[in-house]
Amino acid sequence: MYLDDILAHNKQFVGSNQYEPYKTSNLPNQKSVILTCMDTRLIELLPAALNIKNGDVKMVKNAGGMITSPYDSVVRSIFIAINALQAEEVLIIGHKNCGMQQLDPSIVMEKMRERNIEDQHFQAVQDEGVDINEWLAGFETVEQSVANSVEILTGHPLMPASIPIHGLVIDPETGELTLVTRGYEQ
Ligand SMILES: [Zn+2]
Structure with missing residues (x-):
C-alpha cells in the first residue's frame, strides 16, 4: 500500500539522518x-x-x-x-x-456523481450558500x-x-x- 511505502521510507530517512541537508528555520x-x-x-x-x-x-x-x-x-x-x-x-x-484553464465545473460534478454523490448532496452545498459552479470554476x-x-x-x-x-x-x-x-x- 502507498502509505506503508511512505512510512517504510520515512523510517529509513530519519534513521540515517538524511534530513541533515534540509535543516533551516x-x-x-x-x-x-x-x-x-x-x-x-x-x-x-x-x-x-x-x-x-x-x-x-x-x-x-x-x-x-x-x-x-x-x-x-x-x-x-x-x-x-x-x-x-x-x-x-x-x-x-x-x-x-x-488543469484549471477552462475547467468545466459540470465535468467535475459528473465525476462526483460517478462517485455516488447524489443530487441531494449538491443541494446541501447550495443550501450552504455556495454556488457550486462558481466554486469549482477554473479560469479563461x-x-x-x-x-x-x-x-x-x-x-x-x-x-x-x-x-x-x-x-x-x-x-x-x-x-x-x-x-x-x-x-x-x-
Ligand atoms: Zn496548474
Whole structure:
C-alpha cells in the first residue's frame, strides 16, 4: 500500500539522518511568499527555476494558484506570511497548460456523481450558500487569472502598500518565467 511505502521510507530517512541537508528555520531567508499551483510538474522545477532552496520562502499552493475571494484561505496564509513570518514580497505564479484553464465545473460534478454523490448532496452545498459552479470554476487564461489574483490582493484593505505583489507565469516544461505584473511599479 502507498502509505506503508511512505512510512517504510520515512523510517529509513530519519534513521540515517538524511534530513541533515534540509535543516533551516521557519522564517523565509528570501523574505517572500509565493502562491502557485499544485501541479506535479512544479514540485521541484519551480524552486530550481527560481533558485529557491529549503528555508528560502513561504509557499502556498492550490489548484490553479488562484485567489478566489479576498477572504479565502490563500489570502489568510499570505497575511500570516507577511505579519507573522517576515515575508516582504508576494509572488503569484500561474503556469501554462494548467488543469484549471477552462475547467468545466459540470465535468467535475459528473465525476462526483460517478462517485455516488447524489443530487441531494449538491443541494446541501447550495443550501450552504455556495454556488457550486462558481466554486469549482477554473479560469479563461492564466495571465488573466494571475492579474485577477494580484488585483484582489492589491485592493485588499489589510494589504500594506509597502509590500510589492508580483504576477508571473511559469512554463512547466522549461521553467521559463514571463512577467505579468511587476509589483514595484504599482
Ligand atoms: Zn496548474
